[in-house]
Amino acid sequence: NAGVMQNPRHLVRRRGQEARLRCSPMKGHSHVYWYRQLPEEGLKFMVYLQKENIIDESGMPKERFSAEFPKEGPSILRIQQVVRGDSAAYFCASSPTSPSGGVRYGYTFGSGTRLTVV
Amino acid sequence: DAKTTQPTSMDCAEGRAANLPCNHSTISGNEYVYWYRQIHSQGPQYIIHGLKNNETNEMASLIITEDRKSSTLILPHATLRDTAVYYCIGAGYNQGGKLIFGQGTELSVKP
Numbered sequence: 001n002a003g004v005m006q007n008p009r010h011l012v013r014r015r016g017q018e019a020r021l022r023c024s025p026m027k028g029h030s031h032v033y034w035y036r037q038l039p040e041e042g043l044k045f046m047v048y049l050q051k052e053n054i055i056d057e058s059g060m061p062k063e064r065f066s067a068e069f070p071k072e073g074p075s076i077l078r079i080q081q082v083v084r085g086d087s088a089a090y091f092c093a094s095s096p097t098s099p100s101g102g103v104r105y106g107y108t109f110g111s112g113t114r115l116t117v118v
Numbered sequence: 119d120a121k122t123t124q125p126t127s128m129d130c131a132e133g134r135a136a137n138l139p140c141n142h143s144t145i146s147g148n149e150y151v152y153w154y155r156q157i158h159s160q161g162p163q164y165i166i167h168g169l170k171n172n173e174t175n176e177m178a179s180l181i182i183t184e185d186r187k188s189s190t191l192i193l194p195h196a197t198l199r200d201t202a203v204y205y206c207i208g209a210g211y212n213q214g215g216k217l218i219f220g221q222g223t224e225l226s227v228k229p
Contacts, residue, residue: 004161033216043162043205043219056216091161095215106152107217109161 004029004094004110005074012116013082021113024074025094032075033107034067037089049075082117089114122206127224130200136193138223140206143187149210151182152217153191155202162205162219165191196227 005024013019025032034046036059048056049069060067064082069075079086093107123141130136142151152167166173166180168189173180179192193200205222209215 031215035219037159042221043156045216045218048216089159093162093217106164106167107215108164111161112159 004092004108006090006092006110006113008113009111010114010116012118014118015083016081019079019082019086019115019117021077021079021090021115022074023077023092023094023110025092026108029094029096029108031095032069033093033095034075034077035091035093037091037112039088043091046077079115082115084117087115087117122208122220124204124206124220124223126221127226129226129228130193130196132198132227132229133195136191136196136200136225136227138191138193138204138206138225139188140191141188142206142208145186145208146210147186149208151180151186151189152205152207152209153178153180154205154207154217154219155200156205156222157199157202165204196225198227198229201225201227 004026007022030051032049035043036046037043045059047060047067051069052071064080066078089112091109091112093109095107121144150167150169153165154162156162166175166178168180168182182189203222203224205219207217209217
């Protein structure tokens with residue numbers, strides 16, 4: 001049973017380009033959470049999605065960032081017109097078919113995508 | 119969300135038990151206490167969680183005080199590979215299950 005898969009592991013973008021980060025949850029999981037970890041800082045919640053729905057985006061920057069979790073395929077975190085301050089590690093976590101599954105059994109995190117903006 | 123307070127750093131000798139404390143005096147009745155760790159910028163790894171009762175699994179034990187205002191994570195025989203940042207988090211259904219990470223405790227296991 002594969003864990004949470006994130007790709008790419010490392011992504012380098014020039015300022016102004018777009019970054020697309022992908023997260024495939026564990027099999028049977030339909031809830032995805034994205035977190036960002038800036039250098040030397042803690043993990044910050046960004047967004048919580050179910051299939052085809054954004055449930056909580058209270059941690060998302062207001063501009064340039066968007067997330068989706070389509071009916072088919074991975075969840076995508078998209079950053080438009082990247083700036084140096086977007087350089088960070090981005091992690092996603094998944095939980096079973098309801099939030100209570102994650103609350104009761106814990107969440108599984110992926111290995112992250114390290115974004116470097118040059 | 120329950121606010122948690124942890125020491126910034128701790129040392130532990132290899133082979134000894136590591137006892138990591140956490141204060142969560144504002145935790146509500148339906149919030150679980152979770153412990154995760156992050157080894158050198160890898161993805162956070164789930165360790166254990168509990169509501170009221172003490173819990174034990176293959177990785178660790180979790181001791182929760184009767185008033186639920188604090189807890190202790192115990193790694194019974196720490197190894198060098200347990201060196202990591204350990205996060206204590208209070209979370210429940212009210213937050214949609216999202217985890218709010220603090221600064222955690224940086225545990226250094228020394229030979």
